[in-house]
Amino acid sequence: MKIVNFSSIDKKWQKEWEKAKLFEAKEDTKKEKYYALEMYPYPSGSGLHIGHAFNYTLGDILARFMRMNGKSVLHPMGFDSFGLPAENAAIKEGAHPRKYTDTAIKRFIDQQKALGLSYDWSRKIQSHDPEYYRWNQYFFLQFLKKGLVYRKESPVNWCNKCESVLANEQVHNGKCWRHTDIDVVIRNLEQWFVKTTKYADELLKDVDSLDWPERIKAMQKNWIGKSEGTEVLFEINGEKWPVFTTRVDTLFGVTFLVMSAQHSRLSEIVTKEQKKHVDAFLKKIKSTKQEDMDKMDKEGVFSGSYAIHPLSGKKVPIWIGNFVVADYGSGVVMAVPAHDQRDFDFAKKYSIPLIQVIKPAKGEHSDKNKAFEDYGVLVNSHEFNGLTSEEAIRHIQIALKEKKLGKEVTNYKLRDWLISRQRYWGTPIPIIYCNDCGAVPVSEKDLPVILPEKVTFGKGNPLLTNSKFVNVRCPNCGKKGRRETDTMDTFMDSSWYYMRFTDPQNKKSPISPDCISYWMPVDFYTGGAEHACMHLIYARFFTKALRDLGYLRVSEPFTKLFNQGMVHGEDGFVMSKSRGNVVDPLDMTSKYGADTLRLFLVSMASPDKDSSWSSTGIESMYKFVSRVWDYSKNVRFGSSSPRIQHKVNKAIIEIGNGIKNINYNMVVIKLRALFDSFESEIDKGDFATYLQLLAPFAPHVAEEIWHNVLGYKTFISTSEWPTADKSRINDNIDKIEEIFEKTVSDIQNILRIIREKDGRDAKHIYLYAIPPEVRNFDKEVLSKRLGIEVSVFAVNDSKKYDPEGKASKAKPGKPGIYVE
Numbered sequence: 154m155k156i157v158n159f160s161s162i163d164k165k166w167q168k169e170w171e172k173a174k175l176f177e178a179k180e181d182t183k184k185e186k187y188y189a190l191e192m193y194p195y196p197s198g199s200g201l202h203i204g205h206a207f208n209y210t211l212g213d214i215l216a217r218f219m220r221m222n223g224k225s226v227l228h229p230m231g232f233d234s235f236g237l238p239a240e241n242a243a244i245k246e247g248a249h250p251r252k253y254t255d256t257a258i259k260r261f262i263d264q265q266k267a268l269g270l271s272y273d274w275s276r277k278i279q280s281h282d283p284e285y286y287r288w289n290q291y292f293f294l295q296f297l298k299k300g301l302v303y304r305k306e307s308p309v310n311w312c313n314k315c316e317s318v319l320a321n322e323q324v325h326n327g328k329c330w331r332h333t334d335i336d337v338v339i340r341n342l343e344q345w346f347v348k349t350t351k352y353a354d355e356l357l358k359d360v361d362s363l364d365w366p367e368r369i370k371a372m373q374k375n376w377i378g379k380s381e382g383t384e385v386l387f388e389i390n391g392e393k394w395p396v397f398t399t400r401v402d403t404l405f406g407v408t409f410l411v412m413s414a415q416h417s418r419l420s421e422i423v424t425k426e427q428k429k430h431v432d433a434f435l436k437k438i439k440s441t442k443q444e445d446m447d448k449m450d451k452e453g454v455f456s457g458s459y460a461i462h463p464l465s466g467k468k469v470p471i472w473i474g475n476f477v478v479a480d481y482g483s484g485v486v487m488a489v490p491a492h493d494q495r496d497f498d499f500a501k502k503y504s505i506p507l508i509q510v511i512k513p514a515k516g517e518h519s520d521k522n523k524a525f526e527d528y529g530v531l532v533n534s535h536e537f538n539g540l541t542s543e544e545a546i547r548h549i550q551i552a553l554k555e556k557k558l559g560k561e562v563t564n565y566k567l568r569d570w571l572i573s574r575q576r577y578w579g580t581p582i583p584i585i586y587c588n589d590c591g592a593v594p595v596s597e598k599d600l601p602v603i604l605p606e607k608v609t610f611g612k613g614n615p616l617l618t619n620s621k622f623v624n625v626r627c628p629n630c631g632k633k634g635r636r637e638t639d640t641m642d643t644f645m646d647s648s649w650y651y652m653r654f655t656d657p658q659n660k661k662s663p664i665s666p667d668c669i670s671y672w673m674p675v676d677f678y679t680g681g682a683e684h685a686c687m688h689l690i691y692a693r694f695f696t697k698a699l700r701d702l703g704y705l706r707v708s709e710p711f712t713k714l715f716n717q718g719m720v721h722g723e724d725g726f727v728m729s730k731s732r733g734n735v736v737d738p739l740d741m742t743s744k745y746g747a748d749t750l751r752l753f754l755v756s757m758a759s760p761d762k763d764s765s766w767s768s769t770g771i772e773s774m775y776k777f778v779s780r781v782w783d784y785s786k787n788v789r790f791g792s793s794s795p796r797i798q799h800k801v802n803k804a805i806i807e808i809g810n811g812i813k814n815i816n817y818n819m820v821v822i823k824l825r826a827l828f829d830s831f832e833s834e835i836d837k838g839d840f841a842t843y844l845q846l847l848a849p850f851a852p853h854v855a856e857e858i859w860h861n862v863l864g865y866k867t868f869i870s871t872s873e874w875p876t877a878d879k880s881r882i883n884d885n886i887d888k889i890e891e892i893f894e895k896t897v898s899d900i901q902n903i904l905r906i907i908r909e910k911d912g913r914d915a916k917h918i919y920l921y922a923i924p925p926e927v928r929n930f931d932k933e934v935l936s937k938r939l940g941i942e943v944s945v946f947a948v949n950d951s952k953k954y955d956p957e958g959k960a961s962k963a964k965p966g967k968p969g970i971y972v973e
């Protein structure tokens with residue numbers, strides 16, 4: 154086999170495609186659209202890794218397939234280029250984040266181009282372009298007008314290493330998501346929030362309509378965390394405080410209340426005597442995130458104050474606990490130790506009494522170490538005694554409503570999205586503070602508020618170090634003002650970039666109605682499962698919010714979501730420099746060519762499953778591509794046998810379906826099997842069809858053979874996907890081959906047994922087939938396959954050699970076998 158320099162073929166066609174603007178997307182109303190998108194990457198300095206290459210190849214195969222199927226395809230790429238990693242890397246390397254980012258992007262693009270990805274590069278987006286982030290600022294102002302953005306002081310997660318606030322989603326087990334060794338601390342700061350909770354119910358309801366992995370859908374639902382319950386008003390220091398519960402049937406079992414340790418009004422309930430204990434307790438708390446709180450040891454301290462029970466009128470002590478989220482409900486929960494295990498453990502720990510108010514419907518609750526958490530029948534609950542839990546919930550709600558001491562409510566775990574970041578490399582928040590006018594929005598005509606180049610790093614918030622940026626006039630009264638120096642969370646950028654791709658050069662508007670209504674929603678969105686809650690919730694929120702502001706008509710951004718599996722190193726471990734098991738995509742494309750890498754990446758496993766790299770695997774794929782190449786040079790073009798006609802036409806259907814269903818690994822098996830069945834002569838059209846089936850996976854080689862062997866002047870990449878001629882499909886051919894293969898493997902088994910048992914090799918095989926099947930067993934082919942001489946007889950052949958009467962054992966599909 155000749156060594157072919159596939160990498161130079163890659164470059165040639167990549168150039169030709171670019172020259173022909175082959176992949177530029179057009180809003181062609183006569184065509185159906187298809188929008189295939191891979192999550193735009195953060196351009197890290199270390200360049201593209203194999204996981205990126207895999208992710209992009211998955212989307213590219215589908216984009217190419219849809220293009221060949223007559224769709225107008227949008228397949229864009231951009232860069233999520235703002236963010237802390239660039240800022241930190243820049244500080245470390247002494248380079249400006251802009252320079253660091255621009256260099257990284259350039260390298261990324263080179264690597265992406267080497268993979269032969271069919272992107273419309275004319276639509277490239279970079280978050281750090283003022284022409285992109287001006288629209289973040291614009292949307293911020295639109296949201297502000299509609300009350301979807303607001304400012305408030307609140308306890309926030311703070312990472313001392315990031316020197317910035319973290320969103321709840323960015324705190325993992327009480328640690329920073331980037332710095333797993335850094336405990337997150339709680340600070341109180343004035344911050345900007347996006348009111349994602351306004352859409353909590355719709356975000357939850359619409360999850361069911363999505364063609365997304367079930368696991369991701371469950372995570373979204375859980376994150377939004379809807380619960381129906383009752384808001385009960387407890388009187389504290391003469392004021393009514395709302396407390397949320399899903400189990401108001403246990404109301405008479407309340408023996409204490411717990412207030413969040415981060416509650417903004419905590420100081421009002423802490424008595425002088427208890428202050429010292431409370432302060433000591435607060436110092437120990439590391440996270441305000443529900444998930445972390447669920448895992449922490451439940452601890453608390455008595456506040457010194459009491460609340461009045463709304464129905465019994467009894468005094469109930471108020472504790473401060475580390476397991477209550479400040480902005481869940483009102484930040485105060487009722488504790489029912491007899492019927493909630495967490496409260497039970499807490500009460501035991503601090504010797505707080507419990508009152509049983511629910512009895513099992515049958516029998517008694519006997520386990521003294523466990524709370525009885527099930528529904529049952531009410532006891533010790535005044536006029537509600539004897540009611541079932543379900544009945545009691547309704548009756549107690551009515552009783553509370555009559556006294557104006559409570560009502561039915563729905564609660565969500567979802568928090569509003571904190572977007573203020575005390576960092577440089579992000580979108581400046583378009584606000585100016587004035588002593589007289591307060592927080593004044595920058596006028597839309599003054600956008601973008603440009604991120605200044607000149608700042609000093611390493612001394613807190615870098616934007617504070619540029620006085621020209623900070624000291625500005627108030628847009629309202631003209632007096633001295635001070636610009637907001639926080640920047641936006643970069644998830645703001647990624648919340649709508651997929652919309653901007655539909656009209657990326659628009660200077661007048663973030664998106665235009667024509668383009669957005671043509672392209673949205675994204676039909677196929679590929680990326681890592683780590684975005685289950687942050688990016689995907691924010692993007693869904695943005696879509697709904699912008700719909701209500703009149704920008705688009707759809708309610709969901711991504712119709713189908715696909716999470717690719719991880720590509721591990723050859724040793725089965727996550728690829729890492731320290732393990733030395735990293736595979737660089739660029740090394741692979743220059744050694745084997747892009748097509749081999751693409752084919753290999755999607756053949757290792759089902760694309761949604763994890764896989765491990767294999768250097769013998771990619772070698773074998775390289776040999777396959779080389780064999781296709783050699784075949785194209787040596788084949789005789791004439792007519793295809795009925796067998797090949799059948800196989801080619803059947804493959805058109807199977808491979809088309811396989812691609813649509815992202816069963817790429819199965820498709821590659823079929824492509825290889827079909828090729829292996831080819832004979833020394835083939836119809837030119839059938840071979841062209843084969844190349845078309847191969848083209849989404851191996852576009853460069855396909856394009857080269859298409860032009861230079863088959864003589865086409867147009868591109869295979871935009872050729873029309875072949876249609877199967879069903880009259881050529883004859884499933885009998887497959888059946889015959891199956892029987893043939895089965896017979897071969899039966900004989901091989903017999904030969905092996907003889908070798909193992911008798912220690913000798915057989916000399917001759919005699920095969921007895923029923924008359925209609927005789928012609929399916931070519932003795933030359935069989936002899937060659939088995940490496941031993943084979944004779945084939947019909948069972949009714951009177952001249953046959955059959956010393957043991959094996960002919961009588963033959964059945965349809967199973968010839969008799971005699972071995973000598």
Ligand SMILES: [Zn+2]
Binds near residue numbers: 316330
């Ligand atoms: Zn951090």
Ligand SMILES: [Zn+2]
Binds near residue numbers: 589628629630
């Ligand atoms: Zn002013």
